[in-house]
Amino acid sequence: MPMLSLLVPGGTGQLGRDLAALSSPEIDVVAPGSAELDVTSAGAVVAAVSALAERAREAGATPLVINAAAYTAVDAAETDERRAFAVNVDGPRVLAAVCSSRRVPLVHVSTDYVFAGNADRPYEPEDDLEPHSAYGRTKAAGEDAVLGSGAQAWVVRTSWVYGASGSNFVKTMVRLEGERETLSVVDDQHGAPTWSADLASGLLELGRSIVEGHGPSRRILHCTGGGETTWFGFTRAIFEELGADPERVKPCTTEEFPRPAPRPAYSVLSNKSWVDAGLTPLRPWRDGLAAYFAAARR
Template sequence: MRLALLVPGGSGQLGRDLAAKAGPEVEVLAPPSAELNLTSVGDVLSAVGALASRAAASGAFPVVLNAAAYTAVDAAETDEKRAFAVNVDGPRVLAAACASRRVPLVHVSTDYVFAGDASRPYEVTDTLGPHTAYGRTKAAGEDAVLGSGARSWVVRTSWVYGKSGKNFVKTMARLEKEKDTLSVVDDQVGSPTWSADLAAGLVELAGFLAEDGAPASSVLHCTGAGEVSWCGFAKAIFTELGADPSRIKPCTTADYPLPAPRPAYSVLSNASWREAGLTPLRSWDEALKAYFATQ
C-alpha cells in the first residue's frame, strides 16, 4: 500500500532525510516548525486532518513520523518550560489528534531518557532515569504519546548527525581547520547514528505499519551498530577528513564541564528493532564513511 507521511520538524536534519528517503512514490508533508508548531493546537489539528484527508482521497496509508523536538541539551537546563512545551505538550496534542483520526504515530526519542550508568546496552524494558532537563522532558513525552490511546510507537536513537543542522561531525570538521589539536572526552560512550540511516529505518517502519505489521513492543531502539567514545568518534572523523587522528587528545568529562551532565554510557540495544523484523542499521563506522562519501 502507498504511504502518506506527515513529518513534523521537516526542516531539521532528520526531517530533511525522512523526506528524501521516502521516495517519489510516497506522499510527504514535511513542514518546518514555522508552519507546524507543535505547541499550537490549531497547527497540529490542521496538519493531521490534512494528512488523513489526503490519504483517504488517494488511497494511501497515513503515518505521522514526529521528528520535531527541543534538542538544545544545555539550554534546557535553564529553559525547561520551553523544552517541556515542545517535547511533552506538543507530542501529547499530536498523539490525541492521531488518535481521533486513527492515524498511526511514530515518535522519535533519545538515549538521554536513561541514567547513562549501565555497563551493557540498554534494552527497551530497562528503567528510565534521566539526569537532565532534556532527558526528563523526552521521557515525559514518551509517556504522553504511549498513554494517548493512539496507535503509537516510540523509537529511541542516539548521537545523531547529518548534513543539515548542528552536530558533532560538522563541528569536528570545522575545528579540524581551525585548531592544531583538540581535546575530546574519552569517558562517554555511545552509538553514532547517521540521520539518513535512521530515516530509512523509520520509513521502513511506516511501510511495515501500512502492511498491517505491528511491532510487539511499543518502544524500539534504532541506532548505528557498535559503540565508541566521543574521542574515538572524533579520531574516525579526522581520518575520513584525511587529517591526522593523533591531533585528537583524550580528556575526561571532568575536564570539560557542561551545564547538562552527559551520560557516561548510553549505548542502546537494537534487539527490539531486529525482533520486529526491521532492517538493523549498519555499523557506525561504515555509516560515517558513507556520510563522507556523499559530501
C-alpha cells in the first residue's frame, strides 16, 4: 500500500477534523482551517498544493486533496450569497485548477441540496440538479467548476452530516433535551443522517483507490449513512441514545417551522454509485448515531 500525503482544506470543520484523525505512519495529513488556508486566495492555494506535492515527492508518497472547505450556513447564505459563492464556487475552481496543473487528484465534497428535494425515490448522481436555495446553487456551481477544470477530480455528495466538532443538529438536540420538557421537530423532510467519522473513512477509502490507480470511472458519487428518516425520527433516536423519553419529541410540519432557506422535502441520496465503485457502504444511519454517542462517552 503506497504512502499517502493528504491535504484537507477545511481541516478544522467536523469532517476535516475526522479526516485529520486518520493520520498514521502510512498517511501524512495536513488539515489547515480557513485561517491557515483560505481557498478563495489563489496564492494560498498554489502554495498549499505545491507544498503538498513537494512533501509527497520527498517522502516517496502519492499526493491527494480532499476538499472539506465549504460555506455551510444554509440560512445565512440567502442574504450572503456572494460569500457563499466565493467559498463554494471560486474556492473549488481555484483548487481544481492548481490540482490539475500539479497533477494532484482531488476529491470534492458536495451536498444533497443540489437537488430539488421533491423526488419519490433516492437520488442518483445523474439526476437533474435543481437547487432551491442559495447554498444549493453555490454547491451545484462548485461541482461544475471542479468537474470542468480538467483535474483528476471526483465529487462526493453527502447529507445531514454531524460530528464531534463544530455545531450541528445532533448537538443542538442534545442541548434542547436538557432545556425543554417537549420538543417539536419537523416530520415531513426526509434524508439520511451521516456521521462525519464514517464519511471520513469512506472518503479515505475512495482516495486510496484513486492513488492506487483504480479510481471509479464515474466522477460523481453519493455517500451517506444507510437508510432514511425524518428530522423528527432522527431526534427521537437522539433522545433514545441520551436515555431520554422519545415521546417528549413531537412531530410538526415544515410550514409550522419556517426558515429563511427552503429545505428539501425528500433529499435521500442513493448509495448505489458508491457500492458499484467497489467502495464499502457506510453503516445504517441508526448504527452510526449509536457509534457517535459511544465515542463521545469514551
